[in-house]
Amino acid sequence: MRFVRFFVLVPSAITIAVDAFHDCVQSRRSSLKRRRRRPGRPSFSSDTSSPCSGGICVGMTDGPHQGGNASYPVAWNGTTGTRLEAFMTVPQYPKALDGITYYIWTDIFFGDESLGRMNQLVPQLLLGSVLDESTGPPDYKPKWHTHATWMFGAHYFFETLNLTTMKTESHAAYGPLFPAYPGEKVYTLFEMILEGTQDDADTTSNKTSYVTDSFFPIWTLTMQVVGDPARMSILPIRHPYMGMGRNGPRPSYSWFEPNFQHLCLNSCWELYGAIDAEHLPTSGAVYNLTITQPKQEHSHAYYDFTTWEQDEGNGICPSCRVEEHHSRDTQQVNIEIQVV
Numbered sequence: 001m002r003f004v005r006f007f008v009l010v011p012s013a014i015t016i017a018v019d020a021f022h023d024c025v026q027s028r029r030s031s032l033k034r035r036r037r038r039p040g041r042p043s044f045s046s047d048t049s050s051p052c053s054g055g056i057c058v059g060m061t062d063g064p065h066q067g068g069n070a071s072y073p074v075a076w077n078g079t080t081g082t083r084l085e086a087f088m089t090v091p092q093y094p095k096a097l098d099g100i101t102y103y104i105w106t107d108i109f110f111g112d113e114s115l116g117r118m119n120q121l122v123p124q125l126l127l128g129s130v131l132d133e134s135t136g137p138p139d140y141k142p143k144w145h146t147h148a149t150w151m152f153g154a155h156y157f158f159e160t161l162n163l164t165t166m167k168t169e170s171h172a173a174y175g176p177l178f179p180a181y182p183g184e185k186v187y188t189l190f191e192m193i194l195e196g197t198q199d200d201a202d203t204t205s206n207k208t209s210y211v212t213d214s215f216f217p218i219w220t221l222t223m224q225v226v227g228d229p230a231r232m233s234i235l236p237i238r239h240p241y242m243g244m245g246r247n248g249p250r251p252s253y254s255w256f257e258p259n260f261q262h263l264c265l266n267s268c269w270e271l272y273g274a275i276d277a278e279h280l281p282t283s284g285a286v287y288n289l290t291i292t293q294p295k296q297e298h299s300h301a302y303y304d305f306t307t308w309e310q311d312e313g314n315g316i317c318p319s320c321r322v323e324e325h326h327s328r329d330t331q332q333v334n335i336e337i338q339v340v
């Protein structure tokens with residue numbers, strides 16, 4: 001059965017200001033570094049003084065990287081939901097691979113519910129000593145491996161507070177890993193799909209009670225090499241925190257929950273150990289992102305798209321150029337990263 005009735009996960013794009021809370025949470029750079037950088041290896045190199053070093057991030061103006069609250073509503077119009085498609089080129093290898101941990105990606109991320117502390121949908125390109133595998137249920141602990149050539153896969157990274165230790169612990173889920181080669185183009189799709197039919201939903205009360213076991217949204221991540229469908233990594237995320245949030249004092253297990261109703265986006269070269277030009281990719285990369293919001297029937301509303309800009313990294317080397325334009329429902333972002 002098809003959905004015929006229009007609804008959005010938030011009442012409408014126009015009413016965001018009324019909701020008025022900042023629900024995309026970016027883990028502090030220092031805590032991310034602690035968990036994603038291989039212990040004992042050099043630091044995120046924008047900390048270093050070398051003029052040609054470190055990573056770079058591009059994101060929504062006034063987004064969480066900048067301490068701001070910019071975010072986009074997650075919407076569904078009965079047939080289509082909010083989606084993001086991104087293309088990027090695979091850069092040339094660095095001259096020196098020792099000590100590096102590279103994660104290169106376009107992500108979407110959400111706020112937290114319950115014991116969640118980080119909630120990032122991040123299919124990524126990998127190089128060096130990286131987190132690239134998960135123990136799977138029930139703990140979803142990430143595991144380290146070392147790669148001397150590019151690999152990629154769909155990936156969900158999240159953190160939860162462990163009430164026994166009172167420590168924030170990282171968790172991950174992965175689609176299959178595949179190799180990628182310099183100069184190739186990699187495509188990433190983030191898509192919200194509704195499982196079940198609206199007949200299965202409890203629509204008699206409020207939004208929260210849409211949540212039933214047979215009607216819920218699934219975020220599906222797909223990453224593949226353009227022109228080679230055999231190298232395609234898919235990860236459907238049926239429940240936030242892969243269901244680990246079910247057991248908290250305030251259980252969380254549906255993407256319908258309030259703090260998942262807005263999302264934030266970034267594209268990053270998250271490079272650890274890129275301490276100098278030798279440890280940076282020897283070429284830049286080109287990205288393009290298309291963010292599409294579903295058309296709202298009987299509405300001429302515009303979605304609130306922000307501008308985009310570089311928000312992390314020294315911006316000198318690597319440097320980047322960012323341009324953005326949008327219509328009512330679609331935003332196009334083009335990014336060109338250069339290593340000089």
Ligand SMILES: *[C@@H]1O[C@H](CO)[C@@H](O)[C@H](O)[C@H]1NC(C)=O
Pocket residue numbers: 016017019020021022069070071
């Ligand atoms: C973001 O914060 C500003 C300043 O505090 C506020 O005026 C604005 O309504 C907020 N926007 C959202 C989307 O919450």
Ligand SMILES: *[C@@H]1O[C@H](CO)[C@@H](O)[C@H](O)[C@H]1NC(C)=O
Pocket residue numbers: 139162163164165169
């Ligand atoms: C929390 O930490 C305890 C003690 O280290 C561990 O036994 C338990 O598995 C952890 N819980 C989760 C959900 O990871």
Ligand SMILES: *[C@@H]1O[C@H](CO)[C@@H](O)[C@H](O)[C@H]1NC(C)=O
Pocket residue numbers: 205206207208209
């Ligand atoms: C709406 O949802 C809230 C939060 O789950 C719940 O406490 C309340 O009872 C619900 N209201 C109705 C009318 O079902």
Ligand SMILES: *[C@@H]1O[C@H](CO)[C@@H](O)[C@H](O)[C@H]1NC(C)=O
Pocket residue numbers: 087185288290332
């Ligand atoms: C984005 O890049 C891909 C790969 O180069 C290209 O096929 C596509 O047309 C581009 N999209 C836009 C909107 O420029």
Ligand SMILES: *[C@@H]1O[C@H](CO)[C@@H](O)[C@H](O)[C@H]1NC(C)=O
Pocket residue numbers: 077078079080293294295296297329
């Ligand atoms: C939902 O949005 C999509 C994309 O904007 C559009 O093609 C489709 O016609 C819309 N469906 C409804 C029922 O409005």
